[in-house]
Ligand SMILES: Cc1cc2nc3c(=O)[nH]c(=O)nc-3n(C[C@H](O)[C@H](O)[C@H](O)COP(=O)(O)OP(=O)(O)OC[C@H]3O[C@@H](n4cnc5c(N)ncnc54)[C@H](O)[C@@H]3O)c2cc1C
């Protein structure tokens with residue numbers, strides 16, 4: 015059983031968290047977005063082997079945050095609230 | 103020297119003290135160039151090489167594998183073979199694989215131990231029974247053998263299920279495919295390897311592809327841990343590592359890699375002679391020819407390249423197993439392991455050209471590509487040989503994510519991969 019750090023609640027059981035996709039995958043804006051761009055946003059994933067920056071949600075408190083994690087060792091490198099993201 | 107396997111060759115080798123068997127496949131040094139290179143020596147890669155030589159007469163082919171052949175998911179899966187899918191496109195694909203599996207031992211002169219013991223997908227409520235009827239109808243319309251089972255039918259094929267009145271997941275019936283079953287996973291890899299090697303294919307193990315040679319915007323070969331190998335036609339069938347190689351080729355895929363785990367018990371006497379899947383319990387189970395109970399379940403919860411699987415998921419699987427078969431509470435687990443699978447949003451594979459010209463894809467099989475090996479090999483071979491799709495592979499092209507023509511088998515047949 016692994017503990018994940020929620021930036022709001024602290025270390026909690028991994029089963030309380032849900033994976034939400036790549037961090038920085040911004041939704042395209044505007045009326046003339048080409049379909050390739052939509053497909054990229056909706057479906058393409060970085061899926062790195064090693065360090066990954068991902069969006070997670072802590073289902074108990076409902077907060078979304080960014081977690082940096084090694085996908086091979088599962089070691090957590092950082093965990094930041096989504097708002098703090100831009101500041102960093 | 104004994105090359106072909108037969109009752110007579112077994113007998114002769116018996117007399118000769120088993121000293122005359124030839125190595126099943128050659129292990130040559132990589133040549134500087136080939137007519138085609140296949141990345142990944144799993145079932146799909148080896149089958150591709152075999153069908154390139156057999157169907158298209160292209161045998162200057164290298165299969166390049168970073169570890170040992172069949173050491174990936176092909177040697178780690180729970181060996182279920184079936185074609186009970188929902189959409190016509192999937193039925194064409196998995197139906198082709200299923201038919202080829204039925205003739206495979208003969209075709210390869212290698213016993214892949216296909217055992218068509220049947221498979222039942224259980225329904226645990228009236229609502230699930232209605233979905234079950236819809237699925238059976240779809241399969242029958244598409245020409246796939248399927249039957250709607252009553253509780254009595256289920257009791258006949260799986261008498262040790264928990265039929266007690268206070269069972270948490272009572273049986274309302276099930277979806278039955280009689281031609282489904284299991285095959286020996288290692289034998290599928292070894293059989294294709296042996297047959298391909300005999301047709302001239304070079305199988306190169308312990309050789310990792312580290313980069314692509316890209317010239318004039320086209321893929322012209324690969325860099326490996328044993329030097330450069332050039333070719334104008336490169337196929338990639340690396341399952342859970344597709345995104346890693348795609349990144350080296352300069353594109354992304356609609357794939358997340360997850361660990362999928364399985365476990366087996368100690369061997370026991372024959373007690374279960376069919377494959378039983380319960381979506382409610384999140385478990386499927388069969389008994390191997392050696393007597394082990396082979397147990398599989400859902401994906402791990404987090405994207406991962408750690409080839410081991412995690413405890414919360416294993417606990418869920420075992421809890422589900424004991425709901426289904428309380429009698430298994432006395433079993434000892436012998437081994438647990440995991441493979442890294444490539445999960446696609448619509449739970450269907452990706453077969454087709456990649457964004458890098460000359461590089462073709464066979465990936466995204468997720469948790470269910472073992473049953474598809476003969477078809478995946480046939481279709482990637484066709485793409486490499488002709489540069490074009492045929493009718494069966496066309497719907498599985500990468501462009502479906504831009505056109506929106508997804509083949510959503512998670513919604514269609516409830517297959518969670
Ligand atoms: C626990 C588990 C249970 C499963 N149960 C079933 C089942 O019951 N039925 C079913 O149909 N499917 C099942 N599957 C899925 C099935 O095993 C896979 O879809 C299938 O084996 C994929 O075959 P493949 O040839 O594409 O991949 P693999 O067999 O994984 O082969 C890919 C190969 O590529 C190699 N490779 C990777 N990167 C490189 C590189 N850079 N250079 C060279 N080589 C490289 C790997 O070493 C590997 O050997 C299961 C999977 C798992 C993990």
Ligand SMILES: [Zn+2]
Nearest residue numbers: 020023072075
């Ligand atoms: Zn929290």
